[in-house]
Amino acid sequence: xxxxxxxxxxxxxxxxxxxxxxxxxxxxxxxxxxxxxxxxxxxxxxxxxxxxxxxxxxxxxxxxxxxxxxxxxxxxxxxxxxxxxxxxxxxxxxxxxxxxxxxxxxxxxxxxxxxxxxxxxxxxxxxxxxxxxxxxxxxxxxxxxxxxxxxxxxxxxxxxxxxxxxxxxxxxxxxxxxxxxxxxxxxxxxxxxxxxxxxxxxxxxxxxxxxxxxxxxxxxxxxxxxxxxxxxxxxxxxxxxxxxxxxxxxxxxxxxxxxxxxxxxxxxxxxxxxxxxxxxxxxx
Ligand code: C2E
Ligand code: CA
Ligand code: CA
Ligand code: CA
Numbered sequence: 001x002x003x004x005x006x007x008x009x010x011x012x013x014x015x016x017x018x019x020x021x022x023x024x025x026x027x028x029x030x031x032x033x034x035x036x037x038x039x040x041x042x043x044x045x046x047x048x049x050x051x052x053x054x055x056x057x058x059x060x061x062x063x064x065x066x067x068x069x070x071x072x073x074x075x076x077x078x079x080x081x082x083x084x085x086x087x088x089x090x091x092x093x094x095x096x097x098x099x100x101x102x103x104x105x106x107x108x109x110x111x112x113x114x115x116x117x118x119x120x121x122x123x124x125x126x127x128x129x130x131x132x133x134x135x136x137x138x139x140x141x142x143x144x145x146x147x148x149x150x151x152x153x154x155x156x157x158x159x160x161x162x163x164x165x166x167x168x169x170x171x172x173x174x175x176x177x178x179x180x181x182x183x184x185x186x187x188x189x190x191x192x193x194x195x196x197x198x199x200x201x202x203x204x205x206x207x208x209x210x211x212x213x214x215x216x217x218x219x220x221x222x223x224x225x226x227x228x229x230x231x232x233x234x235x236x237x238x239x240x241x242x243x244x245x246x247x248x249x250x251x252x253x254x255x256x257x258x259x260x261x262x263x264x265x266x267x268x269x270x271x272x273x274x275x276x277x278x279x280x281x282x283x284x
Pocket of ligand 2: 058115154184
């Protein structure tokens with residue numbers, strides 16, 4: 001048993017070493033990912049649970065590195081650590097705005113939800129930069145108006161916990177321009193109801209970890225019901241994320257949740273596939 005313990009320890013050491021090397025490698029290459037055109041946006045439709053109609057889509061970043069897709073769960077934390085997330089965020093918004101413009105031209109536009117890292121709002125300078133980005137985009141467009149009403153920003157609870165006046169002011173300004181603010185992964189952080197009541201937001205997204213425990217014999221249904229009634233009381237709309245089964249969908253419908261996202265309806269897809277899907281829906 002003693003020697004097995006030592007082997008286990010060695011294995012553990014080797015794993016840490018490997019992880020560190022992988023981390024350093026990704027870190028190094030992330031910086032050139034934009035110029036090498038290794039990023040792409042995928043789109044996951046969000047639908048009305050009763051009709052299946054696409055009411056929105058979440059924009060999800062993909063990184064193709066060395067012929068392999070690297071999960072954002074792996075590279076976003078690295079991008080956040082290095083601050084490079086600020087450039088990535090701007091790249092994502094630029095691409096999403098381009099896609100929206102094309103969709104508007106085809107009369108197929110639906111609102112797009114974009115993930116925003118808390119790091120992008122970390123300092124006053126970054127908050128200012130966030131607004132300036134949109135001002136510059138508007139200046140480029142001239143007469144044509146930026147489609148703010150077709151943009152939802154998905155923030156996380158960690159931003160609410162920053163409890164900084166300037167963050168609230170920024171969100172108020174973004175909403176004044178017509179954007180919606182959605183709280184992603186709701187229920188997984190440590191924020192409380194009072195944060196939600198005092199924060200300028202429009203929507204909560206119930207995290208997929210709750211949805212996936214429906215009918216598991218745990219008490220997650222009760223948790224979801226609590227989130228739903230609280231959101232109603234605060235006049236927030238709700239998206240349920242990670243719906244994979246009929247059973248989960250049935251429960252969501254019972255709760256009168258107005259929008260769902262998950263593999264039961266659609267997985268994230270390429271821009272080409274997404275545009276085709278919207279065109280098909282428009283013909284129905
Ligand atoms: P998220 O914002 O919570 O995005 C939802 C994740 O759940 C996506 O993973 C999506 O593919 C996955 N998902 C959707 N439906 C289902 C389902 O039915 N079952 C299961 N098992 N999973 C489902 P993805 O695309 O791997 O993204 C992971 C995370 O990376 C995102 O979680 C988000 O936090 C981050 N991320 C992705 N794109 C961006 C981006 O452009 N900027 C930033 N800052 N973060 C991003
Ligand atoms: Ca999200
Ligand atoms: Ca989420
Ligand atoms: Ca997440």
